[in-house]
Amino acid sequence: MSVRIFCDFDGTMTVTDNILMIMEHYNPPNWRSIVEDMMRGTRSIRDGVGSLFSLIPSALREDIVRTVMDKATLRPGVLGLLTHAHACGVPFYVVSGGIDFFIRPILAHIPPSYFAGVYCNSASFDPPTITITWPHPCGDACTDDCGMCKTTVMRHVPFAHTTIVIGDSITDYNAAKQADIVFARAHLYRHCLAHGVPCIAYETFYDIMDTLVHDARTRDAFTLHRLGGRS
Numbered sequence: 001m002s003v004r005i006f007c008d009f010d011g012t013m014t015v016t017d018n019i020l021m022i023m024e025h026y027n028p029p030n031w032r033s034i035v036e037d038m039m040r041g042t043r044s045i046r047d048g049v050g051s052l053f054s055l056i057p058s059a060l061r062e063d064i065v066r067t068v069m070d071k072a073t074l075r076p077g078v079l080g081l082l083t084h085a086h087a088c089g090v091p092f093y094v095v096s097g098g099i100d101f102f103i104r105p106i107l108a109h110i111p112p113s114y115f116a117g118v119y120c121n122s123a124s125f126d127p128p129t130i131t132i133t134w135p136h137p138c139g140d141a142c143t144d145d146c147g148m149c150k151t152t153v154m155r156h157v158p159f160a161h162t163t164i165v166i167g168d169s170i171t172d173y174n175a176a177k178q179a180d181i182v183f184a185r186a187h188l189y190r191h192c193l194a195h196g197v198p199c200i201a202y203e204t205f206y207d208i209m210d211t212l213v214h215d216a217r218t219r220d221a222f223t224l225h226r227l228g229g230r231s
């Protein structure tokens with residue numbers, strides 16, 4: 001049975017959330033109340049993320065990339081799962097509300113062929129401040145004004161019998177509801193629990209790999225079948 005993986009980036013593939021880290025580092029006026037509005041749901045994610053970056057001067061682009069590269073760490077086991085999924089032919093999609101100018105440098109040392117797709121936001125650096133552009137907006141079936149709409153991406157990429165979602169935050173919840181298997185930590189874990197959405201807790205991607213190679217729904221897809229070799 002075919003399997004596909006949709007994986008969040010900030011706080012999931014990386015240990016911490018890079019947008020929050022950038023805001024904490026540059027500390028533009030009023031950013032915390034924008035984040036609070038997003039978490040409370042009184043401001044859409046698109047509105048909130050767009051507003052946050054509009055507080056940051058475009059000229060800081062290179063400085064931001066350096067800061068992110070200094071501070072961001074991949075979660076243990078990420079490379080192992082990517083390598084194994086690639087070897088088994090299981091498509092791995094990154095679905096992120098983050099921005100390509102800091103995501104691409106963090107992923108630069110991983111072979112691009114390991115990703116079936118990297119879906120995230122983009123930015124324009126025309127002065128004076130950063131403008132987020134939204135190449136993957138909500139389709140007709142979503143009214144949440146996500147900015148980067150994870151469920152719309154899931155509907156548009158090739159189908160598989162088993163869909164896996166890996167995430168850490170409330171922004172992964174709609175994707176989680178459409179998954180067959182959810183790996184959740186932090187806010188996403190508590191939210192799934194509170195709303196009766198089945199999920200599996202993880203801390204590292206080694207935990208996820210361990211489940212996938214043993215779970216009856218996925219173990220065949222995650223077994224490397226040696227071709228030939230009979231002599």
Ligand code: MG
Nearest residue numbers: 008010011169
């Ligand atoms: Mg996240």
Ligand code: ZN
Nearest residue numbers: 138142146149
């Ligand atoms: Zn949406």
